[in-house]
Amino acid sequence: MRPVGSKYLLEEPLGRGATGTVWRARVRDEAGTTVAVKVLKEELAGDPDVVMRFLRERSVLLRLRHPHIVRVRDLVVEGDLLALVMDLIDGPDLHRYLRENGPFTPVAASLLTAAVADALAASHADGVVHRDLKPANVLLATLTGEDGDERMHPMLTDFGIARLADSPGLTRTHEFVGTPAYVAPESAQGRPQTSAVDVYGAGILLYELVTGRTPFRGDNAIEVLQAHLNQQPRRPSTVPEPLWTVIERCLRKEPTQRPSADSLARALRVVAAGVGVHASPAAAEAALGVAALLAPDETPTLVPGTGLGGAQGAGGGDSDADPTQVLPHGQGGYDSNAATSVLPSDASSRSEQPAADSTRVLPPVPGGAPQAAQAQGGPHPWESQLSAARQRNDQTEPRYLPPEMDPLFRRPRRQPGQPEQGQGQGQGQGGQGRQGYGYPQQSNQQQQQQQGGGQGYGYPQQQSGPPQQPRHQQPQQQSGPPPQAYDPRRQQSQPQPRRHEPPQRPPARAPEPPRQHEPRRRSANPVKIPGLGCLKGCLTVILVIVVLFVVIWYTTPLPHWVDSTRNLWDAASSWAQSAWDKISSITGDSGGGQGNGTSGLNSTPDLNNLPDLKGLTGQNGN
Numbered sequence: 003m004r005p006v007g008s009k010y011l012l013e014e015p016l017g018r019g020a021t022g023t024v025w026r027a028r029v030r031d032e033a034g035t036t037v038a039v040k041v042l043k044e045e046l047a048g049d050p051d052v053v054m055r056f057l058r059e060r061s062v063l064l065r066l067r068h069p070h071i072v073r074v075r076d077l078v079v080e081g082d083l084l085a086l087v088m089d090l091i092d093g094p095d096l097h098r099y100l101r102e103n104g105p106f107t108p109v110a111a112s113l114l115t116a117a118v119a120d121a122l123a124a125s126h127a128d129g130v131v132h133r134d135l136k137p138a139n140v141l142l143a144t145l146t147g148e149d150g151d152e153r154m155h156p157m158l159t160d161f162g163i164a165r166l167a168d169s170p171g172l173t174r175t176h177e178f179v180g181t182p183a184y185v186a187p188e189s190a191q192g193r194p195q196t197s198a199v200d201v202y203g204a205g206i207l208l209y210e211l212v213t214g215r216t217p218f219r220g221d222n223a224i225e226v227l228q229a230h231l232n233q234q235p236r237r238p239s240t241v242p243e244p245l246w247t248v249i250e251r252c253l254r255k256e257p258t259q260r261p262s263a264d265s266l267a268r269a270l271r272v273v274a275a276g277v278g279v280h281a282s283p284a285a286a287e288a289a290l291g292v293a294a295l296l297a298p299d300e301t302p303t304l305v306p307g308t309g310l311g312g313a314q315g316a317g318g319g320d321s322d323a324d325p326t327q328v329l330p331h332g333q334g335g336y337d338s339n340a341a342t343s344v345l346p347s348d349a350s351s352r353s354e355q356p357a358a359d360s361t362r363v364l365p366p367v368p369g370g371a372p373q374a375a376q377a378q379g380g381p382h383p384w385e386s387q388l389s390a391a392r393q394r395n396d397q398t399e400p401r402y403l404p405p406e407m408d409p410l411f412r413r414p415r416r417q418p419g420q421p422e423q424g425q426g427q428g429q430g431q432g433g434q435g436r437q438g439y440g441y442p443q444q445s446n447q448q449q450q451q452q453q454g455g456g457q458g459y460g461y462p463q464q465q466s467g468p469p470q471q472p473r474h475q476q477p478q479q480q481s482g483p484p485p486q487a488y489d490p491r492r493q494q495s496q497p498q499p500r501r502h503e504p505p506q507r508p509p510a511r512a513p514e515p516p517r518q519h520e521p522r523r524r525s526a527n528p529v530k531i532p533g534l535g536c537l538k539g540c541l542t543v544i545l546v547i548v549v550l551f552v553v554i555w556y557t558t559p560l561p562h563w564v565d566s567t568r569n570l571w572d573a574a575s576s577w578a579q580s581a582w583d584k585i586s587s588i589t590g591d592s593g594g595g596q597g598n599g600t601s602g603l604n605s606t607p608d609l610n611n612l613p614d615l616k617g618l619t620g621q622n623g624n
């Protein structure tokens with residue numbers, strides 16, 4: 003386990019994205035609360051602009067509270083380490099969920115996107131634009147309803163990260179901030195950005211939820227961005243007309259023609275109520291008139307630093323900038339759904355990244371629990387996904403951390419042209435919805451049946467099927483009231499997503515053999531307490547000197563030398579004394595011969611020699 007700040011201990015990596023690695027961590031308090039900590043990449047943490055923005059946005063990020071937003075609890079700035087501490091969501095991200103389970107029904111997709119739009123509306127009202135909306139940034143938490151049923155609860159995460167990553171210091175190097183498949187035309191062109199970029203992202207996400215793919219694709223980033231700029235999206239035959247009306251409006255090239263997040267959420271609930279096979283004629287009629295609900299945003303929130311009037315955009319270019327100026331350099335083998343690009347791309351780093359999966363950090367969960375065949379009447383697919391989460395949790399233990407995975411390990415700065423470390427892989431576990439967002443796409447007939455319920459997006463029943471295949475499922479008949487507009491008070495009274503308390507233990511699984519771990523390697527000063535290095539150094543030097551002295555004293559004849567030196571000194575001083583006495587006596591004699599008997603070097607008369615002096619004086623007097 004690794005400390006982050008004085009309050010957190012990193013336990014195990016949960017996933018790795020372009021901006022950093024997310025860890026399961028523990029708060030060092032009595033309760034030992036579990037949290038998620040996103041440790042930002044060294045390249046970001048080492049950028050003064052990012053650090054400044056990190057500190058400046060601290061209060062905004064901490065303030066953002068909404069039932070569909072993953073709460074940021076703390077921001078840690080320690081030395082050159084930046085980390086966001088968030089609530090831990092024990093569930094998969096939507097990207098992974100979609101990949102493993104296939105598309106959603108139109109009703110489920112509408113309601114799920116409506117919840118995301120609620121979160122966007124709240125953040126826009128608070129002046130925060132997400133800028134990187136995509137399925138990988140929607141986590142699916144678990145809520146248990148009053149009836150005991152578990153339901154998916156989408157939660158939007160990574161608020162502010164795109165803005166943090168959008169540093170002039172980084173974008174100078176022709177980097178691209180955003181995820182090509184979800185990026186709005188104005189962002190791609192480096193034009194001013196507003197909250198409408200999030201609505202565009204929500205449109206792409208909605209399209210992907212119902213079809214399983216994004217509307218604008220290409221072989222490389224440039225092609226994808228050009229498609230955003232030039233292509234008109236086409237309505238797939240499986241998308242009901244009212245839903246298409248919403249999608250098409252969200253994907254308008256002109257930002258001012260897109261609806262506000264707030265009206266998008268309302269419109270989607272009307273669509274969800276009206277496109278199911280059990281929809282009342284009135285609800286179906288209302289859905290057909292949904293265009294009237296899609297009111298544009300009168301006061302869009304401006305993304306700071308992309309001011310209207312030709313200010314710099316995400317890529318740091320001006321409004322006329324060629325979109326290629328903000329594109330990665332990587333060519334070929336490109337995945338438009340890949341993780342947010344914030345670092346210069348190069349062929350080697352791209353090639354090390356697994357294609358088409360921004361969430362791959364760890365190998366797939368052993369056993370492929372989420373997609374394992376689920377016989378009718380067997381465990382709910384969600385249980386399997388939760389058991390995968392548990393399995394991952396069980397494997398959590400302190401262990402040797404290779405330097406490349408250690409956020410506290412200081413790597414030498416990357417030199418220009420030197421390839422970056424390869425990206426890891428991500429993982430997540432299953433999740434469920436607020437009112438039970440639908441599961442994978444059914445056959446058309448089944449889908450139509452499922453759409454019929456007023457709530458029509460409940461859990462489908464389990465189906466068996468091969469892993470990785472979209473599973474077909476029987477529709478769940480719903481007879482409840484139509485979906486209601488989001489009511490924050492109602493939401494707040496709902497139980498919070500449960501964490502780490504899956505409903506049941508999974509069926510017994512084979513115990514894993516104990517693993518051998520390499521001994522843990524510690525750095526001299528892992529916590530990096532300022533000044534500790536210097537103090538330690540001084541103490542070490544003193545200790546070494548003392549030990550050396552003791553050794554020399556007892557193993558060499560030094561003590562004798564010191565004794566004899568002392569004797570030598572005594573002898574020398576007594577010799578000097580006697581010499582001095584002799585000199586004194588000699589100079590005393592000659593001084594008396596000069597007449598007054600008190601002159602010479604020593605003015606004290608020698609009383610012992612007084613008779614001689616008298617005699618001498620008498621002779622001289624004669």
Ligand SMILES: Nc1ncnc2c1ncn2[C@@H]1O[C@H](COP(=O)(O)OP(=O)(O)OP(=O)(O)O)[C@@H](O)[C@H]1O
Pocket residue numbers: 016017018019020021022023024038072088089090091092093094095134138139141159160340341342343360361428429430
């Ligand atoms: N709060 C959280 N609780 C639990 N797991 C999380 C949390 N935040 C992220 N994760 C997991 O960590 C993975 C990586 O998250 P991260 O935000 O870095 O990925 P990303 O969105 O693909 O990256 P980026 O936005 O940088 O492209 C996610 O896919 C998710 O599985």
